[in-house]
Amino acid sequence: MGETKPLFRDLTAEDPDPETTEIESLCMNCGENGTTRLLLTRIPFFKEIVLMSFDCPHCNFKNNEIQPGGQIEEKGVKIKLKVETQKDLNRNVVKSDFTSIKIPELDFEIPSQSQKGEVTTVEGVLDRIVRGLSQDQETRRKEHADAAAQIDGFIEKVTNLKQLETPFMMILEDISGNTFISNPNAPHVDGNLESHLFQRNKEQDHLLGIFSHEEVDEVTGEKTESSGNTAEGVMKSIAEGEFTYENMLGEVMQFPTNCAQCGSPCMTNMKMTNIPHFKEVIIMATNCDMCGNRTNEVKSGGGIEPKGIKIEVLVSEPDDFSRDVLKSDSCYLYIPEVELRSGSGRPWRQVYHRGRPPTGHEGATRRQGFDV
Structure with missing residues (x-):
């Protein structure tokens, strides 16, 4: 019997031939049968994803998509990235079908559900904008010269962004919460990136196909x-x-x-x-x-308690490492000495550490309640 491998696993040099699934499927471009390849993998510091690649040998049509391999996140996410260096242009970007992209410096926006999800880079996002705007430009120059000239001017502005003459902001917003931009300095703090979670409204839940039991009962006329x-x-x-x-x-x-x-x-x-x-x-x-x-x-x-709580612990002796710690999904952790920040941006695994009780260090802990 061969070695049992996980369903989702990392792409490494030790695994040069990753396990893919091939499915014969219909080409939407010519109507003949092509091949769809599926690869289940993981992105570090993010989550499991499914990569899909379609190739038609008859018309040479190709299409690549990405879908989350897990459940829809409980909250949406909004990511702001300040692009200043070539390293920022090379950051990996994972976006879903529900991701909208804004560049305030150009007053430009790619609406949600206008593109399929993909794995790319910040520079790749700019290149795709240029390719999209360049389509049918030769026809426009003949039929609508003024519009074509305006588009050429805008393409030049997008191209100049890659020269990094001036920093620019890229904002990604995704109601499904399945959008990610890599941190090249992980696990250290990313000074150029801000990530915020937000609560979806009812209309956004419906757009994702999420309905409450009461809403389902109203449609079916039956009580669950x-x-x-x-x-x-x-x-x-x-x-x-x-x-x-x-x-x-x-x-x-x-x-x-x-x-x-x-x-x-x-x-x-x-x-x-x-x-x-x-x-x-x-x-x-x-x-x-x-x-x-x-x-x-x-x-x-x-x-849920009526007030939130803030706890400061001074770790000065080995016994402090044995303190019991219980934290919730909404807990935020900060260690100033190593500039480590983590917490409510994405849910943590809650850990209850069973160790020796603290002895004589009660004065090293400060508890403070606050109104939520």
Whole structure:
């Protein structure tokens, strides 16, 4: 039996012949059959993606697309990049079908859903703009000379941006949250890039095909029944006395999921427990037999607190490394000494570290509550 490999894996020099899937499919240009190749891979510091390449041997039509390999993010993302050097032009860009691109210096915008998703670079985005504007220019010069001259002038402005005579801003906004620009200095702070998450409105959810249970019930005229496998079904069983709260505390539940590292099917174990001096939490552990990845997550068993909290810890002795740490998805971490920032920009894995209790260092911790 051959070696079992993850579903999504990195492209490396040790894997010169990556596993691709070939599918015979219809060419939309000439109507003959061509070949679509699918490659499942991972982009560092981003997520799993599916690369699709179509090639028709009859009319030589080619098309390349990219689709996210995971679920749609809970929030949209807006990325601002200040392009100043050649290194910025060489940054990798991953964009989806729902990505809009703006260049304020040119008063130029590529609307959402006007282009297919792709993996490219900042310079590649500019080159695609030039290619799109250059199409049919010879015909325009004959039939609409003034419009062609204006387009030629705009193409020259886009071309000049690549000369980096003056810095310019590139803004990418994606309601699906599946857009990414690489940081050449990762994991250090990227001074030229800002990334912000935003909450989608109902119209944007509908554009992505996301509907609530109530909206589905309104369309179908039927009420969705609660299943015993869902959280709502479990709570209903508790309310009806079929499954007591004490039983839940002593029970380890299992449910199927996909590995966050390679996307292969695996099982997640879930158990409720009580952390001393804190609150009840839900611990979830996932072990992937395919790639060996192990993750541990902790979710709060109670509601959201009325105030946020800011905690400053001075790490000065080895015992400080053994402190228990519990953090949520919305936690923001900053270590000034190494200029490390990370947190609510993208959800973290929550880690509960079981170590020795701190001894005599309570004065090194400061807690401060604030209104949300």
